[in-house]
Amino acid sequence: MEQNTPDTVKEVQQEEQSSIDFAALWHSVRSRFRLYLVVLGVAFVVACVYAFSLPRTYSCKVMLAPELSTSSSRSSLGALASTLGLNLSAGRTNSEALFPTLYPDLMNSVDFKTSLFPVKVRRDKDTREMTYYDYLLKEQKRPWWSSAIGAVVGGISSLFSSAEPDAPKTNKSKDVDPFRLTRKQTAIAKAINSRVRCDVDKKTLVITIVVVDQDPLICATVADSVKNRLQRFITDYRTSKVRSDLAYNQKIYAEAKREYDRARQLYASFSDANQDVILQSVRTKLNDLENEMQLKFNAYNAISVQLQDAKAKVQQETPAFTTLQSATVPVAPSGPSRSKIVLVFLFLAFLGTTLWAFYKDGQLKPLLGLS
Numbered sequence: 001m002e003q004n005t006p007d008t009v010k011e012v013q014q015e016e017q018s019s020i021d022f023a024a025l026w027h028s029v030r031s032r033f034r035l036y037l038v039v040l041g042v043a044f045v046v047a048c049v050y051a052f053s054l055p056r057t058y059s060c061k062v063m064l065a066p067e068l069s070t071s072s073s074r075s076s077l078g079a080l081a082s083t084l085g086l087n088l089s090a091g092r093t094n095s096e097a098l099f100p101t102l103y104p105d106l107m108n109s110v111d112f113k114t115s116l117f118p119v120k121v122r123r124d125k126d127t128r129e130m131t132y133y134d135y136l137l138k139e140q141k142r143p144w145w146s147s148a149i150g151a152v153v154g155g156i157s158s159l160f161s162s163a164e165p166d167a168p169k170t171n172k173s174k175d176v177d178p179f180r181l182t183r184k185q186t187a188i189a190k191a192i193n194s195r196v197r198c199d200v201d202k203k204t205l206v207i208t209i210v211v212v213d214q215d216p217l218i219c220a221t222v223a224d225s226v227k228n229r230l231q232r233f234i235t236d237y238r239t240s241k242v243r244s245d246l247a248y249n250q251k252i253y254a255e256a257k258r259e260y261d262r263a264r265q266l267y268a269s270f271s272d273a274n275q276d277v278i279l280q281s282v283r284t285k286l287n288d289l290e291n292e293m294q295l296k297f298n299a300y301n302a303i304s305v306q307l308q309d310a311k312a313k314v315q316q317e318t319p320a321f322t323t324l325q326s327a328t329v330p331v332a333p334s335g336p337s338r339s340k341i342v343l344v345f346l347f348l349a350f351l352g353t354t355l356w357a358f359y360k361d362g363q364l365k366p367l368l369g370l371s
Contacts, residue, residue: 021363028361029354039353040346047345051338055141058216059334060223063324064207066100066234100205103230104198110178112229113189116196117176119225124217124329132222136188141214196226206324216330224327231321242317246310249303256303260296267293 029036106112117133130139176185197210209226213219267289274282358364 024361025358025363028357028363032353032357035357036350036353039349043345043349044342047342048338050345051336051341053143053145054336054338054341055143055214056333057212057214057335058219058330060211060213060216060219060327060330061325062209062211062223062227062327064209064227064231065322065324066205066207067320067322100200100207101202103200103207103234106233107196107198107226107230108193110181110189112233113192113196114176114178114181114185115229116192116222116225117185117188119222121218121221123215132192132218133185133188135218136191137184196222198226198230212334220327220329227323227327235319238319239314239317242310242313246307246314249307249310253300253303253307256296256300260293260300263289263293263296 117131119132120129121132121135122129123135123139181189195212197212199208199210200206201208207230209223209230211219211223211226213222267286270289271286274286355364
């Protein structure tokens with residue numbers, strides 16, 4: 001008869017200790033049926049209070065397709081590669097510094113966010129207009145517990161912090177200095193950063209602007225305003241050089257026209273005053289004035305041509321945007337999902353109660369494989 005060695009007996013004992021007794025586990029759960037009812041009931045009530053205390057939010061999406069500048073236009077081979085999802089122009093030198101992939105960084109800048117402060121908005125069920133800054137500062141719905149927590153935290157922080165140094169006495173949106181924002185303005189800028197998002201597809205360069213807000217009409221209004229401001233900023237950037245050239249050409253055009261008019265008037269006045277004089281000195285002076293007038297006219301004519309070219313250049317460099325999806329007032333809220341919140345609360349309550357039951361009956365260690 002085969003005898004068990006000490007090592008074999010030890011292995012059998014370890015297997016018996018590490019084996020999971022499903023019947024005992026089920027018994028631990030079934031014996032605490034009333035506890036589960038109480039815990040799940042309380043969790044359901046707490047989840048409902050929490051979920052229904054969160055304000056509804058709406059989402060609006062705008063999609064744009066920008067036109068690249070002519071200096072960065074691609075060849076036929078590059079266009080064919082783009083249809084296959086490749087970007088052959090990534091390693092080439094591009095004269096356009098503000099590539100579409102940098103637009104999200106532009107929208108995250110303080111200058112861009114503060115430019116949204118004075119935007120006029122109106123709630124869906126209200127006729128009163130206000131600035132976006134005032135709306136975010138005064139008209140936001142918050143959970144009931146946030147006011148209590150904010151009051152406690154504000155009271156504690158006020159005991160250990162000094163007053164805001166050299167801060168402006170007004171927080172109106174029209175008195176905004178992006179170089180030095182007040183605390184409230186900084187908080188509103190952070191709120192805008194969390195509500196406005198911009199994404200750019202690296203293959204197609206399609207710009208997607210998403211705005212989330214508690215009011216559907218304000219959500220669509222801000223999305224459209226962000227789109228217009230982004231287009232305006234890109235247009236100003238792309239045409240800044242040619243607009244500077246246009247302003248310079250307009251300046252020298254006005255000077256050339258003024259010089260030509262002066263020379264023409266001098267020639268006409270001298271010619272009328274000495275019409276019957278036959279002296280050679282008078283004829284020489286008249287020829288000099290006529291030559292000077294012709295030179296001024298030639299310069300004026302050349303600068304006029306340059307001015308027309310500068311105007312055409314501005315029109316040529318002005319980018320065009322194709323709106324793939326316009327801003328539309330959302331009908332249904334985008335969040336929060338109250339049913340998911342309730343289910344998560346119930347699952348966590350059930351899991352916590354089950355682990356506690358296993359621990360009280362000594363079933364948790366075998367379940368976790370502990371000795």
